[in-house]
Amino acid sequence: MTTPGPTPSPIPLTTVAELRQHHSQLVRLGLASHPAHARRLLSFLARDPASHFPYAARLLAHHPDPHPALFNSLFPALPPRHAARLLALMLSLPLPPDHFTFPRVLPGAQPLHLVAQLHALLLKLGFHAHTQSLNALLAAYLANARPDLASRVFRGGGDALDVVSWTTMVGGLCKLGRVHDAREVFDGMPERNLVSWNAMMSGYVKVGRFLDALEVFDEMRARGVEGNGFVAATAVVACTGAGALARGREVHRWVERSGVAMDEKLATAVVDMYCKCGCVEEARRVFEALPTKGLTLWNCMIGGLAVYGRGEDAVELFGRMEREGVAPDDVTLVNVLTACAHAGMVSEGRRYFDYIVRRYGIDPRMEHYGCMVDLYGRAGQLDEAKKVIDDMPMEPDVGVLGALFGACKIHGDVDLGDAIGWRVIKLDPQNSGRYVLLANLLASAGRWEDVARVRRLMDERNVSKEAGRSVIEIDGEVCQFQCGSLCHPQAEEVYAMAKDMMGRIGAEGYVPDTRDVLHDIAEEEKETPLLYHSEKLAIAFGLLRTRPGDTMRITKNLRVCRDCHEATKFVSRVFEREIVVRDRNRFHHFKDGKCSCKDYW
DNA sequence: ATAGGGTTAG
Numbered sequence: 001m002t003t004p005g006p007t008p009s010p011i012p013l014t015t016v017a018e019l020r021q022h023h024s025q026l027v028r029l030g031l032a033s034h035p036a037h038a039r040r041l042l043s044f045l046a047r048d049p050a051s052h053f054p055y056a057a058r059l060l061a062h063h064p065d066p067h068p069a070l071f072n073s074l075f076p077a078l079p080p081r082h083a084a085r086l087l088a089l090m091l092s093l094p095l096p097p098d099h100f101t102f103p104r105v106l107p108g109a110q111p112l113h114l115v116a117q118l119h120a121l122l123l124k125l126g127f128h129a130h131t132q133s134l135n136a137l138l139a140a141y142l143a144n145a146r147p148d149l150a151s152r153v154f155r156g157g158g159d160a161l162d163v164v165s166w167t168t169m170v171g172g173l174c175k176l177g178r179v180h181d182a183r184e185v186f187d188g189m190p191e192r193n194l195v196s197w198n199a200m201m202s203g204y205v206k207v208g209r210f211l212d213a214l215e216v217f218d219e220m221r222a223r224g225v226e227g228n229g230f231v232a233a234t235a236v237v238a239c240t241g242a243g244a245l246a247r248g249r250e251v252h253r254w255v256e257r258s259g260v261a262m263d264e265k266l267a268t269a270v271v272d273m274y275c276k277c278g279c280v281e282e283a284r285r286v287f288e289a290l291p292t293k294g295l296t297l298w299n300c301m302i303g304g305l306a307v308y309g310r311g312e313d314a315v316e317l318f319g320r321m322e323r324e325g326v327a328p329d330d331v332t333l334v335n336v337l338t339a340c341a342h343a344g345m346v347s348e349g350r351r352y353f354d355y356i357v358r359r360y361g362i363d364p365r366m367e368h369y370g371c372m373v374d375l376y377g378r379a380g381q382l383d384e385a386k387k388v389i390d391d392m393p394m395e396p397d398v399g400v401l402g403a404l405f406g407a408c409k410i411h412g413d414v415d416l417g418d419a420i421g422w423r424v425i426k427l428d429p430q431n432s433g434r435y436v437l438l439a440n441l442l443a444s445a446g447r448w449e450d451v452a453r454v455r456r457l458m459d460e461r462n463v464s465k466e467a468g469r470s471v472i473e474i475d476g477e478v479c480q481f482q483c484g485s486l487c488h489p490q491a492e493e494v495y496a497m498a499k500d501m502m503g504r505i506g507a508e509g510y511v512p513d514t515r516d517v518l519h520d521i522a523e524e525e526k527e528t529p530l531l532y533h534s535e536k537l538a539i540a541f542g543l544l545r546t547r548p549g550d551t552m553r554i555t556k557n558l559r560v561c562r563d564c565h566e567a568t569k570f571v572s573r574v575f576e577r578e579i580v581v582r583d584r585n586r587f588h589h590f591k592d593g594k595c596s597c598k599d600y601w
Numbered sequence: 602a603t604a605g606g607g608t609t610a611g
Binding site for chain 2: 368
């Protein structure tokens, strides 16, 4: 059909009334079926498709010259229920779906039976070898958590599969936590592009397997494949997770050299990497060099200073953020409160809470009350902390109670800890850390029968303590040590060094602190001696490979135990090393026998 | 059609 009449005006329609008026005008002029006009009408309807759906459907049902494209353009914006009805309308006209239909309908399709119906229709209409339709189908099965069905389609896909199909499988399986399966698919890929490499890397990152992510990155580079901004961001995040500063620096330098754009996301990843690898100053330099700073970036920098114990700097930066006209959000509030909590700035924290909430209309959420509890709790003001809980407008969740519980541990309040610890465990029965904390607290008071109760409870519920792991990076090589494990290639040498190290600091006045020995509570009979804690092994290894005056950087998955904290202070003096330990939730910078946390953590 | 960033408490 020819397309007579005027081209439609490019001005978008803004109200439904306008739309109706315009539509009736078109009908009068006989232009209602002009494809461009219809597209304009429908694109308006697509903006709020759920409420305008009946109108859109009527428009299409009575369209004198329907074309699949008119329908296809609506699908992406429709909720699944309406999409299904629209498709039914299409079939009833009858207007057969075309090559664009399935890629448009499938992405949001749920629940599963809708996907299955679409699958059946797809086969019936002969799209079994249409790559884009198949890819959309794979993605839909994966999005509905059915890797089995996706795999079946995938295995039957044959020549119709392309890089995107493979990458969809890799990414989808990763999202479902099936990284192992994803890796198998990835290894079998006949061809990969940057998206594929990145999908595999970020899959590892998401499950915390940072070293595996970096290995994939290395393999990519070894094959001569250059990265882009996406890959760089993922690699940087992997370095952050692993605590691999030197490698992170390398990637950062590559970004600068290669001319990859430092956009907001990449910049945030880099700043975060430097912060979390204990280089706040370097993070600061990157931060300052960026011409425009978005909210996320400010948050990231403030949070970085916060966990480093630099409360004053964090708060000052917050002030600058305000002056530059960036409005804080709930995350900013968390970070500012954390900064105050970690620096012991109790009254400032209280003031900022009130100020930010009032000034910016932020609705304090559970997290924020948790921060307030932490703020008072760390400072030993347990009564104030309890008061926060009593006065907060919602029922405290495990997190908030956990903060108070943690404070009891720090300040040795056995009675309150005993009261609250059991409650926390009841609310969060699978979290091994809580049991360990309570057991340690009770043990410190010599209440061995209660300790045994905790132990039994863990056994009954089949909860086991997470193994302590420490990573140290030496000359760009990342080495991991696990508590009590002998799997390192130089294990014997490392163990000998650890013994020697403990002997040397013992002679200088170090006394083992066995109060936290129950860290190994779940290992029953064979409790791992303090000497074999993963960070002592990492430090011993570091001593073998560094010289006096050097800095060692260690990242560990749990919190530093008291004995390791004490020993590390001695090591820093006796062996003249600076040691930066990244904890599960903050930094400890050991130098000349002292720690930056002032033994307050 | 497939890919990247920040958040407290244990």
